[in-house]
Amino acid sequence: xxxxxxxxxxxxxxxxxxxxxxxxxxxxxxxxxxxxxxxxxxxxxxxxxxxxxxxxxxxxxxxxxxxxxxxxxxxxxxxxxxxxxxxxxxxxxxxxxxxxxxxxxxxxxxxxxxxxxxxxxxxxxxxxxxxxxxxxxxxxxxxxxxxxxxxxxxxxxxxxxxxxxxxxxxxxxxxxxxxxxxxxxxxxxxxxxxxxxxxxxxxxxxxxxxxxxxxxxxxxxxxxxxxxxxxxxxxxxxxxxxxxxxxxxxxxxxxxxxxxxxxxxxxxx
Amino acid sequence: xxxxxxxxxxxxxxxxxxxxxxxxxxxxxxxxxxxxxxxxxxxxxxxxxxxxxxxxxxxxxxxxxxxxxxxxxxxxxxxxxxxxxxxxxxxxxxxxxxxxxxxxxxxxxxxxxxxxxxxxxxxxxxxxxxxxxxxxxxxxxxxxxxxxxxxxxxxxxxxxxxxxxxxxxxxxxxxxxxxxxxxxxxxxxxxxxxxxxxxxxxxxxxxxxxxxxxxxxxxxxxxxxxxxxxxxxxxxxxxxxxxxxxxxxxxxxxxxxxxxxxxxxxxxxxxxxxxxxxxxxxxxxxxxxxxxxxxxxxxxxxxxxxxxxxxxxxxxxxxxxxxxxxxxxxxxxxxx
Numbered sequence: 001x002x003x004x005x006x007x008x009x010x011x012x013x014x015x016x017x018x019x020x021x022x023x024x025x026x027x028x029x030x031x032x033x034x035x036x037x038x039x040x041x042x043x044x045x046x047x048x049x050x051x052x053x054x055x056x057x058x059x060x061x062x063x064x065x066x067x068x069x070x071x072x073x074x075x076x077x078x079x080x081x082x083x084x085x086x087x088x089x090x091x092x093x094x095x096x097x098x099x100x101x102x103x104x105x106x107x108x109x110x111x112x113x114x115x116x117x118x119x120x121x122x123x124x125x126x127x128x129x130x131x132x133x134x135x136x137x138x139x140x141x142x143x144x145x146x147x148x149x150x151x152x153x154x155x156x157x158x159x160x161x162x163x164x165x166x167x168x169x170x171x172x173x174x175x176x177x178x179x180x181x182x183x184x185x186x187x188x189x190x191x192x193x194x195x196x197x198x199x200x201x202x203x204x205x206x207x208x209x210x211x212x213x214x215x216x217x218x219x220x221x222x223x224x225x226x227x228x229x230x231x232x233x234x235x236x237x238x239x240x241x242x243x244x245x246x247x248x249x250x251x252x253x254x255x256x257x258x259x260x261x262x263x264x265x266x267x268x269x
Numbered sequence: 270x271x272x273x274x275x276x277x278x279x280x281x282x283x284x285x286x287x288x289x290x291x292x293x294x295x296x297x298x299x300x301x302x303x304x305x306x307x308x309x310x311x312x313x314x315x316x317x318x319x320x321x322x323x324x325x326x327x328x329x330x331x332x333x334x335x336x337x338x339x340x341x342x343x344x345x346x347x348x349x350x351x352x353x354x355x356x357x358x359x360x361x362x363x364x365x366x367x368x369x370x371x372x373x374x375x376x377x378x379x380x381x382x383x384x385x386x387x388x389x390x391x392x393x394x395x396x397x398x399x400x401x402x403x404x405x406x407x408x409x410x411x412x413x414x415x416x417x418x419x420x421x422x423x424x425x426x427x428x429x430x431x432x433x434x435x436x437x438x439x440x441x442x443x444x445x446x447x448x449x450x451x452x453x454x455x456x457x458x459x460x461x462x463x464x465x466x467x468x469x470x471x472x473x474x475x476x477x478x479x480x481x482x483x484x485x486x487x488x489x490x491x492x493x494x495x496x497x498x499x500x501x502x503x504x505x506x507x508x509x510x511x512x513x514x515x516x517x518x519x520x521x522x523x524x525x526x527x528x529x530x531x532x533x534x535x536x537x538x539x540x541x542x543x544x545x546x547x548x549x550x551x552x553x554x555x556x557x558x559x560x561x562x563x564x565x566x567x568x569x570x571x572x573x574x575x576x577x578x579x580x581x582x583x584x585x586x587x588x589x590x591x592x593x594x595x596x597x598x599x600x601x602x603x604x605x
Contacts (some may be wrong), residue, residue: 129474136467160578250582254434261592263432
């Protein structure tokens with residue numbers, strides 16, 4: 001008993017939930033807090049999601065102008081270690097070009113699948129469904145999903161938006177290596193692109209019952225000069241009735257994508 | 270004391286694995302057994318072994334014929350299609366590479382089935398209400414093959430079937446899988462019939478391969494308030510012994526089930542027959558559409574296949590073509 005007490009006591013303090021097989025239990029609904037979904041890099045607040053040159057500095061672009069403060073970007077210390085993504089010069093130029101044309105190029109605007117790691121820190125919850133054999137992730141945004149494979153099937157047979165995720169346990173950390181992406185997804189709303197050579201290594205570690213320490217390392221020799229890493233906490237949604245809602249945004253972007261082809265189009269401006 | 274703690278832990282561990290079977294797995298529900306029974310079988314629920322073999326042989330012959338190499342010297346199909354039926358859509362679309370309807374009828378309790386529907390006893394959908402018949406007739410005006418002439422302009426049908434995205438079928442819009450694949454009830458369709466189930470103590474997740482639609486069933490949950498509607502409804506589950514019973518309500522206005530309405534109510538029962546097979550039973554009620562509830566059952570056979578990403582919307586180039594094509598056809602009629 002004397003030997004057991006400290007174990008029970010510390011277990012109660014840390015309260016790290018576990019499955020019967022002893023693995024950390026990630027079941028639940030999780031969400032990131034913060035402005036990483038706008039811009040993963042260190043940045044000050046700026047006037048708009050899309051900017052143009054003004055007479056005295058950058059101003060909101062014409063298409064985002066009317067959103068006013070709602071369309072502005074809150075500042076962030078950044079989730080990227082060192083503050084900056086190490087883009088090669090060409091890739092950095094493409095990122096800047098993407099940012100200038102954000103509204104036409106961001107896959108999120110068109111409700112396309114978000115890719116990894118972006119899905120993790122979008123302003124939507126996601127649910128982890130885990131049993132002793134499986135870990136499955138459901139994202140509210142666009143109803144995106146991924147099934148973590150614990151038996152590596154080898155290189156992905158085809159490129160995809162969410163990639164092919166292979167998981168393993170390193171102690172109490174769930175390590176997921178995802179590759180086989182297409183080159184269409186971004187890391188945030190700031191034009192941060194990658195090629196289909198992207199490989200993402202994520203580490204999920206429970207930090208008590210209600211936080212996950214989330215880290216991800218990105219490798220893509222086509223666009224980055226070196227691997228780079230993000231880290232941020234994920235928070236358990238504590239509402240007793242927390243759940244994922246339907247967010248089938250496909251319906252919400254039909255007017256944007258197809259509206260001009262209606263029999264009687266609505267005004268587009 | 271240690272012993273007491275250990276026995277409590279053992280009991281807790283046993284709770285996880287007790288009478289409740291684990292439904293987790295990947296399943297391929299493709300089958301040649303149709304939803305409704307061919308009239309010749311009447312009230313007969315089971316095929317003879319010989320009848321089942323004939324169906325399998327016929328399907329194998331169809332697949333073999335479709336798998337013939339294309340004639341490199343063939344010409345384009347005639348305007349409006351070659352008159353052939355089926356998924357090729359008249360002008361050639363899907364070949365056998367895409368189509369996966371299964372290779373045989375399914376067996377339950379050792380008998381091949383004539384239909385998925387078990388109730389009514391004749392294996393047909395029950396009679397529709399007069400209002401539902403009227404709505405179906407309205408829809409039929411729309412559901413006509415596009416033969417290359419804007420019939421809706423000629424016949425003064427307004428709105429025309431291609432006027433707006435909202436008037437097109439949910440599957441064409443990539444909002445839901447086509448047919449009744451996403452469910453509930455989840456029924457086999459022409460292809461992409463995989464289901465991925467992951468079960469935990471308080472949740473059962475069922476991923477539908479087509480359009481990556483996942484149902485998250487809350488065990489012992491309460492239904493959502495009536496203001497909250499979902500495309501696949503709100504599903505709550507409970508265990509009745511070794512059977513998972515899932516009750517689904519709170520559908521959107523247009524569930525993907527034969528003209529069903531927001532009052533659709535589906536009850537599903539999942540149980541394990543053996544290590545590789547689930548039994549899936551369902552009952553459908555919607556008094557706006559059918560005068561009686563109807564029920565059916567199929568098997569969920571486990572498969573080694575993996576579910577690949579089904580990014581429908583991201584590649585939905587044809588939807589723009591459908592709307593633009595209709596605009597061109599309208600101009601052609603209006604010019605005359």
